[in-house]
Amino acid sequence: MSKKAVVLLSGGLDSTTCAYLAKAEGYEVHALSFNYGQRLAKELDSARAVAQAVGASEHIVMTFDLTKWGGSALTSDAIDVPTGRSVDVMEESIPVTYVPGRNTLFLSFGLSYAEAIGAEAIFIGVNAYDYSGYPDCRPEFIAAFQEMARLGTKAGVEGNPIRIETPLLHWTKAEIIRHGLAVGTDYRMTWSCYQGGDQPCGACDSCLLRAKGFEEAGQTDPLLASV
């Protein structure tokens, strides 16, 4: 039986790279996406396309409604998504696009799924380099989650703790793109923009980081090339 991994798949550039890296490492990919009331339902279309392209064995979309308590520009209409900021400014503070407890929730669902199907790892595309403002993207958070998961699961108690795999953790966006392309990642169907439009806005934090990444990698963004 082949080894299984749960891959948290938003349909963005980072998580898509993660899915291709897991595949390249020989894992049977079980993709898990979330519909949590985020503004950008377009993400989920991208996630579905990526799951198919990477040959995932299964793709589950877990739905829950974080707008019940809001607290973020991504789940509340009352807070605007910032645009046109320099990358340096982004790194100075916790952004309004931070969703309280989001990665904790995503990893917790991944943990439940992984334990139910006997997967040995959960891949998550967190990145401490470009997203230093998000507390739940830091290496120490990931390490603490893994320890908590070891103690709180049957798998962990029985000596087979589920590993949290974060291959992108210390890479720049350009390095992510280079590593992704090296394992055949198809970036045409990925979606990064925080705004809900049909085309990337080109001005939000996420669009700016993506553009910088492709530029530094010396590559053309195939999503923009196909527009």
Add this chain to the structure above:
Amino acid sequence: MSKKAVVLLSGGLDSTTCAYLAKAEGYEVHALSFNYGQRLAKELDSARAVAQAVGASEHIVMTFDLTKWGGSALTSDAIDVPTGRSVDVMEESIPVTYVPGRNTLFLSFGLSYAEAIGAEAIFIGVNAYDYSGYPDCRPEFIAAFQEMARLGTKAGVEGNPIRIETPLLHWTKAEIIRHGLAVGTDYRMTWSCYQGGDQPCGACDSCLLRAKGFEEAGQTDPLLASV
């Protein structure tokens, strides 16, 4: 402004006691329940009644579907809930009613909610004494979750980590009932049975533990008295 606490409220005896203890400590209670595909929808009716009785400022029911991956007698029709077991046997192994990652998920939602509303604590009625078979009811799991929460939230980074409060952790069921009654807990509307019937089955692990608790506390279970 009064201090706020999120109370994870299943509508069972333990979480109900927790809600009353939080209230007695002067917290404004924000109750959070989960509809995750568990067999016993009756629990949620109890949770609603308890939230009202304890005077909760808000009661949110978060819905998500753990039957998408099953793995437990509580979320899968393929696994039977055991009945008629002695309490000694229950403690020997991880029960089939264990739901992969359940308390991790519940606490993660609690964490997101607490951070969004500025609550300083999350109350959860875990108990290491009667539920030693559940890995996610152990003190070391709770401690690890709290550390992870400190590192993964804006509140934690800013020096105000959200506390996980587990007043019931080391109490026997009889002690829980005695402490609960001392702060005025109304147990008439609580629901413990793992089966889905109109009346408690009296034979599942949960019914047996409850009966033993009331007996040892020298009290009559008001739920049964009102039948």
